Amino acid sequence: MAIQKVMVIGAGQMGSGIAQVCAQAGYEVILNDMKDEFFERGLNTITKNLARDVEKGRKTEEEKSAVLARITKSLTIEDAKDADIIIEAAVENMDIKQSIFKQLDEIAPKHAILATNTSSLPITEIAAVTKRPEQVIGMHFMNPVPVMKLVEIIRGLATADKVYETVAEMTKQLGKTGVEVNDFPGFISNRILLPMINEAIYALYEGVASKEAIDDVMKMGMNHPMGPLTLADFIGLDTCLSIMEILHEGLGDSKYRPCPLLRKYVAAGWLGKKSGRGFYIYES
Ligand SMILES: CC(=O)CC(=O)SCCNC(=O)CCNC(=O)[C@H](O)C(C)(C)COP(=O)(O)OP(=O)(O)OC[C@H]1O[C@@H](n2cnc3c(N)ncnc32)[C@H](O)[C@@H]1OP(=O)(O)O
Numbered sequence: 001m002a003i004q005k006v007m008v009i010g011a012g013q014m015g016s017g018i019a020q021v022c023a024q025a026g027y028e029v030i031l032n033d034m035k036d037e038f039f040e041r042g043l044n045t046i047t048k049n050l051a052r053d054v055e056k057g058r059k060t061e062e063e064k065s066a067v068l069a070r071i072t073k074s075l076t077i078e079d080a081k082d083a084d085i086i087i088e089a090a091v092e093n094m095d096i097k098q099s100i101f102k103q104l105d106e107i108a109p110k111h112a113i114l115a116t117n118t119s120s121l122p123i124t125e126i127a128a129v130t131k132r133p134e135q136v137i138g139m140h141f142m143n144p145v146p147v148m149k150l151v152e153i154i155r156g157l158a159t160a161d162k163v164y165e166t167v168a169e170m171t172k173q174l175g176k177t178g179v180e181v182n183d184f185p186g187f188i189s190n191r192i193l194l195p196m197i198n199e200a201i202y203a204l205y206e207g208v209a210s211k212e213a214i215d216d217v218m219k220m221g222m223n224h225p226m227g228p229l230t231l232a233d234f235i236g237l238d239t240c241l242s243i244m245e246i247l248h249e250g251l252g253d254s255k256y257r258p259c260p261l262l263r264k265y266v267a268a269g270w271l272g273k274k275s276g277r278g279f280y281i282y283e284s
Pocket residue numbers: 049052056118119141142143144145146147148189190193225226231235
């Protein structure tokens with residue numbers, strides 16, 4: 001199936017990045033969020049990223065305008081009616097994702113693929129609320145989307161081979177590398193990454209070292225580009241907590257219990273970079 005029109009649901013840090021790389025690859029993109037201000041915030045991020053590319057000589061002003069012209073605003077899920085693929089990047093919450101997929105199943109054309117950028121939720125459970133589970137798949141981009149090469153492509157229990165192949169081909173068109181993964185909580189990326197981040201938070205909670213020291217050890221000692229606490233802030237502490245809860249519940253092992261300090265920060269609204277404060281404080 002030839003994909004021409006892509007709808008992205010959620011214009012947050014991931015949705016805006018996905019919309020940008022799709023538009024850069026020549027796809028027509030419908031970028032959806034619930035409120036105008038959320039869409040505008042997402043478009044603003046895309047515009048800034050493209051402006052930086054122009055500044056650095058990687059794009060011309062005309063190319064920047066052409067990418068932006070391929071992105072259309074949407075504030076209603078009804079706009080899925082003529083999309084070939086919908087990539088959902090709303091918040092990491094099963095009820096919200098199932099409600100979106102139920103509606104998409106009613107609205108989207110029969111041939112349309114319903115993909116989710118979930119970090120950890122079972123694809124099979126999301127697919128189960130639709131009448132087309134064979135057309136539901138995980139397309140897990142990494143943050144920041146315009147920079148990171150990987151897309152984990154996750155097959156749900158019922159995902160058809162043809163759908164997998166179409167998504168693998170689209171991933172290549174986006175200039176990314178797809179890696180095939182089966183449907184288990186956290187897939188590969190977050191099953192390995194998040195316990196490390198959670199352990200770093202435990203180290204802080206138990207007073208083993210300061211946040212800066214913990215980050216320095218992993219940056220300078222292990223050559224990680226960001227320390228784990230900086231990375232947690234970058235991902236979003238709400239998303240980190242959701243992923244740990246899904247690992248804990250889905251794999252049933254106490255080694256995945258979320259650190260109480262992580263829960264406390266999320267309860268306080270300290271969500272990391274996106275809210276201005278997490279382990280560190282950020283200027284807007
Ligand atoms: C939670 C999940 O489900 C899965 C996940 O995504 S987990 C998170 C995975 N991501 C990571 O682990 C990221 C780790 N961090 C990094 O790789 C790097 O710190 C980084 C790429 C984010 C920034 O790199 P850096 O060298 O520290 O900073 P900087 O020099 O400013 O940026 C490097 C390049 O990335 C670009 N960049 C940085 N942040 C960006 C952003 N948010 N959006 C777009 N481009 C960005 C910069 O423009 C720069 O490009 P050029 O060098 O070509 O101009």
